[in-house]
Amino acid sequence: MIIVLKPDATKEQLDGLMELIEGMGFEYNLSEGVQRTIVGVIGDEEQLRDAPLTAMPGIESVVPILKPFKRASREWHPDDTLIEVGSLTIGGGNLAMIAGPCAIESEEVLLEIGESVKNSGANILRGGAFKPRTSPYSFQGLAEDGLKILQSVGQQLNLPVVTEVMDPRQVELVERYADMLQIGARNMQNFNLLSEVGQTRKPVLLKRGLSATIKDLLMSAEYILSNGNEKVILCERGIRSFDNSTRNVLDLSAVPNIQSESHLPIIVDPSHATGRPDLIPSMALAGVAAGSDGIHIEVHCQPEKSLSDGPQALLPEQYTAVMKQIRSLTELFGKVIPAPSDTSA
Ligand code: PEP
């Protein structure tokens, strides 16, 4: 439930309230917004209802959180959540421009792609070392060797790096090398994995499952949040539908829809959503116009030689062109594309 304090509530009144909640053994979250201070409490609602909360001075109202997701909900945290990834802050008008190849193939290839996307304004480098492939015979990724390459290239370019973790047993390894952990669409409801990344303090990029509803996605975020990790960034990457002219169907309304339900940042991935380089630029622009907190695009210098998702990769010059167009939209939509600060390397 949410306890809303009166605008003129005193510090003593707030302290008294927190003492009471703690004394009852509940977990709480204090959110001091610009307008109001609210305290979110999770626990047995019946027991809480018996507490003399409404009678306490300084308290305006006590409202139950009706949504099944609590910590992910706007009620719990009315202001947008800002998340630091390396030296970069995501949310609050900052666009996360995540770019790189689908898979890490070699240091040489990743460095070439990384340099070009950084020059175009990308501020996070991506690349998979553990790849969720439909076929067991397809390239599965370079595993730890790939993670080492990713970390090294990220450091050389002073870019934070994100990579996918597919299994709870890999979390410890991947978090040693990555600034942000990606949970792929296929693992969005791997609840053991969600709990495991919830126990780390690394930001998590949680991609929407292939046939997941908005509620499913937010419930998955709740697994991570309830395990203690508050740094969750959501990603709309297209959902399955009957039409097969695109790889998936990009649900752009998910962006404002989620923003009304949740305080967590949400970014758009037009690469996996469309699977088509000819459609990626317009959908990237539409993602910014829809209010997203970032755009995730796969880029490769030689898509025909790429070991994974080659057909959907943009060439570096195509990425440069789309970044130029996105930049022309930023002012209109109140966004900026921050460069990672030089102090983080
Ligand atoms: C990826 O980012 O390369 C990937 C496999 O994405 P998704 O999980 O969205 O399919």
Ligand code: MN
């Ligand atoms: Mn991919």
